[in-house]
Amino acid sequence: MNKQTIRRLGAVVLSLPLLLAAGCDSPMLPWMGADTKHGRGYDSPRSEGSTAVMAADKSAAAVRIKLLGTKGEAAGEVTLTPAPEGVRLQGEALGLKPGEHGFHIHESGACVAPDFTSAGGHLNPGGHTHGMHSEGGAHAGDLPNLVADAQGKARIDVVAGSVTLEPGKPNSLLKEGGTSLVIHEKPDDYKSAPAGNAGARIACGVIKAD
Numbered sequence: 001m002n003k004q005t006i007r008r009l010g011a012v013v014l015s016l017p018l019l020l021a022a023g024c025d026s027p028m029l030p031w032m033g034a035d036t037k038h039g040r041g042y043d044s045p046r047s048e049g050s051t052a053v054m055a056a057d058k059s060a061a062a063v064r065i066k067l068l069g070t071k072g073e074a075a076g077e078v079t080l081t082p083a084p085e086g087v088r089l090q091g092e093a094l095g096l097k098p099g100e101h102g103f104h105i106h107e108s109g110a111c112v113a114p115d116f117t118s119a120g121g122h123l124n125p126g127g128h129t130h131g132m133h134s135e136g137g138a139h140a141g142d143l144p145n146l147v148a149d150a151q152g153k154a155r156i157d158v159v160a161g162s163v164t165l166e167p168g169k170p171n172s173l174l175k176e177g178g179t180s181l182v183i184h185e186k187p188d189d190y191k192s193a194p195a196g197n198a199g200a201r202i203a204c205g206v207i208k209a210d
Contacts, residue, residue: 063080063208065077068204068205069202070116075094075183075203076093076094076156076203076205077092078205080173082164082165082166086162087165088158089156089160090156093156093183096203098148098149099147101148101184101198102187102188102198102199103145103146104143104182105123105143105179106141107121107141108179113204115201123171138162140160140171141160141179146183178207180205181205182201184199184201185199185200
């Protein structure tokens with residue numbers, strides 16, 4: 001093998017990491033965004049899109065809420081921050097049965113145990129029908145199902161693209177009286193009214209400005 005061939009091979013090897021890095025870059029997609037027909041949320045890969053979200057998180061005041069179970073016990077925490085696509089929710093739910101659970105933003109900022117009916121219906125200022133799989137869907141408060149592991153923990157990391165943390169807007173989570181996050185005992189089927197056949201409300205957290 002001559003010296004010229006060795007130089008060419010070296011250049012190819014050195015360029016491989018750059019090519020691989022470019023190929024792996026993919027933007028973060030919000031729940032109420034480009035791929036909503038599949039009815040799922042998205043984690044945030046470390047890419048250009050997620051960098052923008054992280055920058056927004058750092059520059060804006062976060063709203064932290066505590067989830068409570070039907071007996072008033074701690075059921076997790078969620079942090080809400082403004083993101084370019086809407087509002088990012090990050091945190092963890094605890095004490096769930098393993099499997100999927102419906103997860104929604106409700107219209108009233110009240111979580112009175114044990115049934116949490118005080119939270120009202122889904123946040124729906126646009127008057128849409130429930131579910132990403134239904135015609136005319138979805139509610140602004142519709143979110144992807146949570147998935148609890150064998151220990152009853154569910155990681156939360158999703159962007160809700162039809163809401164804002166800016167007070168005064170009809171789709172604001174910080175409207176007068178606040179709003180709330182609710183977890184259900186069963187999964188949301190993303191189409192049935194009014195809540196996707198998700199069953200009883202088993203955890204709730206009030207969303208209000210600090």
